[in-house]
Amino acid sequence: MLAADTLLCMSMSDLFALARRLIDIESITPNEGAVGEFVCSELLRRGFAARKMAVEGERANVMATWPGHARPEVVFSTHMDTVPPFIPSSEDEARIYGRGACDAKGIIAAQIVAAEKLRGAGVFVGLLFLVGEETNSIGALTANQHPIGARYMVNGEPTENRLAVASKGALHVELAARGKMAHSAYPELGESAIDKLVEALHRLHAMKLPEVADVGACTKNVGIIEGGRARNVIPDRARAELFYRLVGPASELKARIVEAVGDLAEVEFTRETPFMRMHTLEGMPTMVAAFTTDVPSLTNWGKPLLAGPGSIHAAHTEGEFVEKRQLEEAVELYCGIAGTLLGKGA
Numbered sequence: 001m002l003a004a005d006t007l008l009c010m011s012m013s014d015l016f017a018l019a020r021r022l023i024d025i026e027s028i029t030p031n032e033g034a035v036g037e038f039v040c041s042e043l044l045r046r047g048f049a050a051r052k053m054a055v056e057g058e059r060a061n062v063m064a065t066w067p068g069h070a071r072p073e074v075v076f077s078t079h080m081d082t083v084p085p086f087i088p089s090s091e092d093e094a095r096i097y098g099r100g101a102c103d104a105k106g107i108i109a110a111q112i113v114a115a116e117k118l119r120g121a122g123v124f125v126g127l128l129f130l131v132g133e134e135t136n137s138i139g140a141l142t143a144n145q146h147p148i149g150a151r152y153m154v155n156g157e158p159t160e161n162r163l164a165v166a167s168k169g170a171l172h173v174e175l176a177a178r179g180k181m182a183h184s185a186y187p188e189l190g191e192s193a194i195d196k197l198v199e200a201l202h203r204l205h206a207m208k209l210p211e212v213a214d215v216g217a218c219t220k221n222v223g224i225i226e227g228g229r230a231r232n233v234i235p236d237r238a239r240a241e242l243f244y245r246l247v248g249p250a251s252e253l254k255a256r257i258v259e260a261v262g263d264l265a266e267v268e269f270t271r272e273t274p275f276m277r278m279h280t281l282e283g284m285p286t287m288v289a290a291f292t293t294d295v296p297s298l299t300n301w302g303k304p305l306l307a308g309p310g311s312i313h314a315a316h317t318e319g320e321f322v323e324k325r326q327l328e329e330a331v332e333l334y335c336g337i338a339g340t341l342l343g344k345g346a
Contacts, residue, residue, distance in 0.1 A: 012324075012328055014113065015109055015110065015113045015327055015328070015331065016091065016096060016109075016324060016327070018042075018108075018109040018112065018113070019089075019096055019101070019105060019106045019108075019109040019110075019322070019327065020089040020091065020096060020098070021038070022035065022038070022039075022100065022105035022106075022108055022109060023087075023088065023089035023096070023098035023099065023100050023101055023105050023106075024088055024089050024098070025038055026086040027080055027081050027082055027100070028081065028082055028083065028084045028085075028086060028099075029081040029082070029083070029131070029132060029133075029134045029135045030056070030059055030081070030131070030132065030135070031081075032059050032060075032080050032081050032131040032132075033057075033058035033059060033060070035080045036052060036059070036060045036061070036062055036080060036129075036131065037052075039062045039080065039108065039129055040052050040060075040062045040064075042112075043062065043064045043112070043127070046112070046116065047066075047067070048064040048065065048066060048115075048127070049064065049065050049066065049067050049070070050062060050063070050064035050127075051063055051064075053142065053143060053146065054142075055131050055132070055138055055139050055142045056131075056138060059131045059132070059138075059139070060131065061128065061129060061130050061131060061139045061142065061143050062080070062127070062128070062129040063126070063127070063128050063143075063148075064126065064127040064128075065124070065126045065127075065148075066119060066124045069124035070148070071148055071149050071150075072124055072125050072126040072148070072150060073150060073151045073152065073302075073341070073342060074125045074126070074150060074151070074152045074154060074302075074337075074338045074341055074342060075125060075126040075127065075128050075148070075150045075152070075153050075154070075301060075302070076111040076114065076115060076125055076126070076127050076128070076154050076156065076334060076338075077111075077127070077128040077129065077130065077153055077154065077155050077156065077294070077298070077301070078104040078107045078108055078111065078129060078130070078155060078156035078157070078308065079104050079129070079130045079131070079132070079133030079134070079139070079294060080104075080105070080108065080129050080130065080131055081131055081132060081133055081134050081135075081139075082099045082100040082103065082105070082134065083099070083103075083134050083316050084099075085099070086099055087099040087318070087320065089101070091324075093324075094323060094324060094325070095321040095322065095323055095324060096321060096322050096324060096327070097319065097320065097321045098320065098321075099320055100320070101310065101314075101320050101321050101322045102158040102308075102309065102310025102311065102312075102314050102315050102320060102321065102322040103157070103158055103310065103312075103315035103316065103320070104133075104156055104157060104158070104308065106309060106310060106322040106327055106330075107156035107157070107158075107308040107309060107310070107330070108129060108156075109327070110156070110308070110309060110327050110330035110331050110334065111127060111156055111334055112127065113331050114330070114331045114332075114334035114335050114338075115127055115334075117331065117335055118334075118335055118338055118339075121335075121339075123335075123338055123339060123342060125338050126148065126150060128143060128153075128301070130143060130294055133293070133294045136271070137273075137294050137296075137297040139294070140294035140297035140298050141297045143298065143301070144297055144298055144299060144300045144301070145300075147300035147301055148301075150301050150302040151302045151303065151341075152279070152302045152303050152304075152305060152341050153295070153298055153301040153302045153303070153304050153305070154305045154306075154307070154334065154337055154338070155293055155294060155295050155298070155304060155305065155306050155308075156306075156307070156308035157289065157291070157293050157306060157307075157308050157312070158308055158309065158310035158311055158312045158314070158315055158322075159287055159289060159306060159307050159308055159312070160287070160309070160310070160311055160326065161285075161307060161308070161309055161326055161329050161330055161333050162284070162285040162286055162287040162307060163278070163280050163281060163284045163285070163286050163287075163305060163306065163307045163337075164278050164286070164287055164288065164289040164305075164306035164307065165214065165215075165277065165278060165280055165286045165287070165288060166214075166215050166275065166276060166277045166278060166288050166289065167275070167276050167278065167288075167289035167290075167291065167292060167293050167295060167306060168215070168216075168218075168245040168246055168247055168275060168288075168289065168290050168291065168292065169245070169246030169247075169250065169272070169273045169274045169275035169276070169292060169296070170243065170244070170245060170246065170271065170272065170273040170292040171243070171244040171246055171250050171253065171254070171269065171271075171272050171273075172241070172242075172243060172269065172270045172271040172272070173241070173242040173243075173244065173257060173267065173268070173269055173270070174239065174240070174241050174242075174267075174268045174270055175197060175200055175201075175239060175240045175241075175242070175261065175265040175266070175267060176237075176238075176239045176265055176266045176268070177193040177194070177196040177197040177200065177227070177237070177238045177239070177264060177265040177266075178193055178196075178236065178237060178265075178266075179191040179192050179193030179194075179195075179196065179234065179235055179236045179237065179238070180234065180236055181229065181233055181234055181235070181236040182233075182234040183232070183233070183234070184231070184232040184233060184234055185232075187234055189234075190234030190236075191234070191236075192234055192235055193227055193228075193235045193236055193237050193238040194227045194228055194235045194238045196238070196264045196265060197225070197227060197238040197239070197240055197264070197265055199264055200240075200260075200261045200262075200264040200265045201222060201240060203260040203261065203262075203264075204220065204242070204257065204260055204261070205220075207256060207257075207260050209244075209253075210247055210248055210252075210253065211247065212247045212248060214288075215247045215275075215288050216247065216288060216290070217247065218244060218245060218246055218247045218248075218253065219244070219245045219290075220242060220243070220244050220245075221242065221243045222240055222241075222242050223241050223242065223243055224239075224240060224241040225238075225239075225240045226238065226239050226240075227239060238265075245290060245291075245292075246273075246274070246275045247275055248275050249274075249275070250272055250274070254269055273292045273296050273297075274296050276293075276295055276296050276304065278295070278304050278305055278306050279303040279304060279305050280305070281305075281337065281340055281341075284337075289306060289312070290312075291312055293306060305337060307330075307333060307334075307337070308330060309322055309323070309326035309327050309329065309330035310322040310323070310326060
């Protein structure tokens with residue numbers, strides 16, 4: 001019979017190897033077909049009752065439960081897609097590197113290993129792995145139409161293994177300014193759309209944004225500016241794309257944006273993800289997630305909790321990584337959360 005420390009070493013080796021296998025499957029949104037196929041096959045191999053949930057074309061979520069336990073009270077979830085570019089896996093003694101290492105393929109591995117460990121303790125949780133989180137949460141929106149009656153959804157994102165008390169929402173805004181072309185030697189004959197856009201952005205920069213004591217401030221980023229025809233032509237068009245991180249309802253903020261911009265530009269709100277407060281557990285370290293997640297699109301999957309290994313500051317970077325120690329701790333964290341939620345010493 002194998003010693004307990006030998007079994008632990010084997011499980012951690014499996015955890016790291018699984019994380020690297022997932023990272024090495026390119027799954028930049030919307031190219032999640034191959035990773036979904038792998039995850040579903042791997043879960044079946046490990047004894048789960050796993051199936052794919054069609055989303056769009058070859059894109060599919062993966063849902064898994066244990067045989068005989070088709071309606072678990074707790075479901076672990078995260079996403080399979082990544083941002084570009086693809087970066088294959090590597091590792092050293094302390095870290096695993098590659099695209100998705102912390103966002104969120106290392107989390108997939110930790111949740112699978114945690115579910116297996118919980119099964120050994122007589123606790124049966126479900127797994128839900130989603131497509132499209134990095135763009136429009138299409139996988140979560142699809143899954144929300146097919147709930148299985150879970151009481152709690154434990155979503156995985158890089159929070160350094162702390163429970164998020166809240167996650168900021170998102171408001172996508174587009175400004176489109178119109179003008180009149182003219183020869184640049186005679187600017188009085190034209191009307192500069194770029195000048196209008198710059199003034200509109202100046203007004204938005206000067207606008208005080210909402211702030212909540214235990215969450216922080218709403219923030220704004222001007223991510224894209226485009227406009228003009230040529231350097232010697234008065235520009236008749238200009239546009240900008242802005243991203244606000246919400247700390248509450250967006251209705252008042254939207255009204256203030258429209259008022260501030262006035263007739264300088266057309267304002268269009270292209271996407272909104274609401275601010276969310278999460279379920280927390282007494283005695284566990286907490287944080288505020290300044291980023292958005294799939295959670296607002298999974299309202300039919302139970303009370304939400306948010307936690308996972310890795311730092312959001314490493315996500316989406318050239319050197320994305322996850323600490324091996326945090327992956328190991330995440331397995332214990334997910335087991336502890338499920339055991340606490342279900343009132344069992346898992």
